Amino acid sequence: MFKTVAELVELAERENKKMAQIMIEQEVQISGKSKQDIMDNMAKAYRVMEKAVQRGINENIKSHSSLTGGDAKKLHRYIQQGNVLSGIHVLEAVMGAMATNEVNAAMGTICATPTAGSAGIVPGCLFAMAEKLQPSYEDKLYFLFTAGAIGYVIANNAFIAGATGGCQAETGSATAMAAAAIVEMAGGTPRQSAHALSIALQNMLGLVCDPVAGLVEVPCVKRNAIGASIAMVAADMALAGIEFIIPADEVIEAMYRIGKSMPHALKETALGGLAATPTGKALERKIFGVELVKE
Amino acid sequence: MNYRSVFDIIGPIMIGPSSSHTAGAARIGRAARRIFGLKPDSAYITFYGSFAKTYKGHGTDIAIVGGLLDLDTYDEGIVRSLELAKAQGIDVHIQTSEEDADHPNTAKIELSNGEQWLEIVGISIGGGSVEITSVNGFKLRLSGHHPALLVLHEDKYGMIAQVANVLSRHKLNIGHMEVARKAKGSEALMAIETDQSMGEDVLAEIKAIPSILAVTKLDP
Numbered sequence: 001m002f003k004t005v006a007e008l009v010e011l012a013e014r015e016n017k018k019m020a021q022i023m024i025e026q027e028v029q030i031s032g033k034s035k036q037d038i039m040d041n042m043a044k045a046y047r048v049m050e051k052a053v054q055r056g057i058n059e060n061i062k063s064h065s066s067l068t069g070g071d072a073k074k075l076h077r078y079i080q081q082g083n084v085l086s087g088i089h090v091l092e093a094v095m096g097a098m099a100t101n102e103v104n105a106a107m108g109t110i111c112a113t114p115t116a117g118s119a120g121i122v123p124g125c126l127f128a129m130a131e132k133l134q135p136s137y138e139d140k141l142y143f144l145f146t147a148g149a150i151g152y153v154i155a156n157n158a159f160i161a162g163a164t165g166g167c168q169a170e171t172g173s174a175t176a177m178a179a180a181a182i183v184e185m186a187g188g189t190p191r192q193s194a195h196a197l198s199i200a201l202q203n204m205l206g207l208v209c210d211p212v213a214g215l216v217e218v219p220c221v222k223r224n225a226i227g228a229s230i231a232m233v234a235a236d237m238a239l240a241g242i243e244f245i246i247p248a249d250e251v252i253e254a255m256y257r258i259g260k261s262m263p264h265a266l267k268e269t270a271l272g273g274l275a276a277t278p279t280g281k282a283l284e285r286k287i288f289g290v291e292l293v294k295e
Numbered sequence: 296m297n298y299r300s301v302f303d304i305i306g307p308i309m310i311g312p313s314s315s316h317t318a319g320a321a322r323i324g325r326a327a328r329r330i331f332g333l334k335p336d337s338a339y340i341t342f343y344g345s346f347a348k349t350y351k352g353h354g355t356d357i358a359i360v361g362g363l364l365d366l367d368t369y370d371e372g373i374v375r376s377l378e379l380a381k382a383q384g385i386d387v388h389i390q391t392s393e394e395d396a397d398h399p400n401t402a403k404i405e406l407s408n409g410e411q412w413l414e415i416v417g418i419s420i421g422g423g424s425v426e427i428t429s430v431n432g433f434k435l436r437l438s439g440h441h442p443a444l445l446v447l448h449e450d451k452y453g454m455i456a457q458v459a460n461v462l463s464r465h466k467l468n469i470g471h472m473e474v475a476r477k478a479k480g481s482e483a484l485m486a487i488e489t490d491q492s493m494g495e496d497v498l499a500e501i502k503a504i505p506s507i508l509a510v511t512k513l514d515p
Contacts, residue, residue: 027301041302048308104311109369114304114422116314144305151304156296161315161421163345163399214349216312269348288351
């Protein structure tokens with residue numbers, strides 16, 4: 001059983017296993033279900049993720065508020081033109097992340113990873129990595145178990161909801177989860193996964209949850225996009241042997257303390273940040289006919 | 296450890312847009328329906344905290360009503376739940392409260408149908424996970440992750456042992472248990488989470504114990 005990243009890394013190293021395998025074994029123990037049942041369950045989540053990304057790229061997604069939709073499609077076209085600046089796989093991860101989150105905003109079916117507001121980052125990175133590395137189906141599911149293992153530690157030692165910890169708890173957790181899973185899929189060590197997690201999460205610290213009109217759309221879709229790019233770059237850094245001096249568990253604890261001291265107005269109440277800008281307030285009045293949220 | 300399973304993190308599969316405000320709300324609604332055990336003809340739903348501020352944009356109202364219709368987090372019926380409830384003759388009232396709740400995402404649901412009445416309070420703790428924190432005024436903490444038994448009984452000696460005996464005879468392991476009462480000697484509530492699901496025979500046996508007033512099963 002693991003409760004911390006340090007314990008997870010130690011178990012994986014000692015038993016010479018992937019973090020995904022450690023997570024699966026723990027799940028077998030806790031749930032009393034067979035390994036096959038657990039793999040089948042994850043396969044269901046995988047199919048939902050795949051479908052959401054395909055919808056986001058191919059269909060004309062528009063949310064009820066009309067604030068979001070269609071950006072993943074734009075990026076898809078841009079990538080196909082072949083003249084991208086920041087690297088094709090990074091942009092593919094960004095595209096998948098936006099596609100998923102746009103489908104979420106439009107009340108489509110998604111798989112929360114770890115939440116719905118941050119549902120794009122993990123699948124975005126997974127499908128970009130699958131394109132690049134052509135892993136086996138089992139390895140694709142392992143990606144989700146490894147991401148889940150990191151999310152499990154974060155959720156139990158800090159938080160994953162914007163209302164409790166700000167956006168750092170949602171997209172920050174998702175970015176850290178994805179970074180660790182990318183490293184594992186690319187053949188890195190558990191220790192490198194932990195460094196990728198730390199590098200990713202330190203760059204999301206302090207991120208507030210300030211949804212315009214209280215909707216999971218702006219800035220959520222684009223925070224998922226950039227979260228995916230941070231996860232990819234953090235993973236590359238860790239694979240290059242770059243380390244982060246603060247241990248992963250302490251970075252998670254720092255995130256927790258920051259979230260605790262964050263004012264209420266910046267935790268999904270739509271009272272502060274981008275939600276409180278003149279344009280944010282005007283959009284709120286336009287969408288709901290009235291100013292929904294008052295101090 | 297609030298989150299026990301990897302599927303609390305990778306999941307739930309759900310209708311967007313918010314796992315805490317949409318999927319969590321659906322699960323609170325569904326828990327209320329399961330505890331109530333029948334179709335209500337009226338539902339008063341009160342939102343507190345962040346739920347009160349942002350429920351319209353997150354579809355928290357349609358999600359919680361979807362749950363009351365016994366729909367799962369991923370059921371596309373959730374999008375039309377208000378119409379579906381109306382068609383089924385459920386009178387739904389949504390209100391918000393400025394009162395301070397212990398958790399930012401808190402909902403109170405009052406259900407009735409003729410003589411039957413239930414009030415539960417649930418909180419959505421993030422990522423679709425929820426806790427039921429009060430049933431008919433009895434304070435408790437139920438995660439909804441495990442099969443659970445709610446046993447309403449007279450507050451007197453030996454009740455816990457008798458219920459535990461039945462579970463033991465059926466080889467059901469208790470993972471978590473809480474007892475709550477409003478006042479000494481009045482009614483009390485046992486909330487028992489078990490590792491395995493319980494059959495109707497177990498419920499019937501518990502119901503037959505003298506001084507047991509009501510037994511409800513809650514499956515995750």
